[in-house]
Amino acid sequence: VDVCLVPPPPVDFSMSQDSICLGEKITFSGQASNIVSWHWDFGDGDTSSYQNPLPYTYPATATYSVTLTVKDLNGFTNSVTHKVFVVASPKADFSYRKACQTDSVHFLDGTSSPTGIITSYDWDFGDTGSVVNQSTQQNSVHLFSNGAGSYHVKLYVTNNYGCSDTIYKYVKVHDNPKAGFTFIQKNNPMTKE
Numbered sequence: 001v002d003v004c005l006v007p008p009p010p011v012d013f014s015m016s017q018d019s020i021c022l023g024e025k026i027t028f029s030g031q032a033s034n035i036v037s038w039h040w041d042f043g044d045g046d047t048s049s050y051q052n053p054l055p056y057t058y059p060a061t062a063t064y065s066v067t068l069t070v071k072d073l074n075g076f077t078n079s080v081t082h083k084v085f086v087v088a089s090p091k092a093d094f095s096y097r098k099a100c101q102t103d104s105v106h107f108l109d110g111t112s113s114p115t116g117i118i119t120s121y122d123w124d125f126g127d128t129g130s131v132v133n134q135s136t137q138q139n140s141v142h143l144f145s146n147g148a149g150s151y152h153v154k155l156y157v158t159n160n161y162g163c164s165d166t167i168y169k170y171v172k173v174h175d176n177p178k179a180g181f182t183f184i185q186k187n188n189p190m191t192k193e
Helices: none
Strands: 012-015 019-021 028-031 035-041 062-072 077-087 094-096 105-109 118-124 149-159 164-174
Touching: 012 062, 012 077, 028 035, 028 062, 094 149, 094 164, 105 149
Parallel strands: 019 077
Antiparallel strands: 012 028, 035 062, 062 077, 094 105, 118 149, 149 164
16 A cells, blocks of 8 residues: 655744834734645734734733644644744833023933833933934933023933833923122211211
8 A cells, every 4th residue: 555645734934023012013924835724823812814814912021932833735734833022112211400591401311121221312302492402321411502491301212122112201490590689778876977
């Protein structure tokens, strides 16, 4: 008796990227031929039966094992698994030391990054009259050229996975105090008039 062994169908899939930021969508594309059924397991309990499922968003940060199982025209199955790393975005924050209009304002980065490290800081001081209105330093110093007032300062941060966050705060620059005094002249009894 001749036995014809048919190998399982070759299968693979591609992803738009292997690490994404929480809340971003990822796309999957199945790669196999002569397939009658596709079964995706996204590793979080959700599934799909399309060759190329709709863009997918994961509910939490974790490493997910994504498995694609296919069945060919002969009824043979095969599967392949790849991992997706879902990364938390950083949380941008900063504080600043209060200053008067002739003083520079010192900004202190307070950003947290639960996953990865912060690789870029982009400050926009909202100081339209200044020649230098931006900085890429983690902790920055800026002298507001328009003087006293309220400025809309923005900090945009990105981590090494490309995840980012932005925070805006109003920064108040105070007027310098105005020195002055008054005096009352009293007659001195020892003085002759």
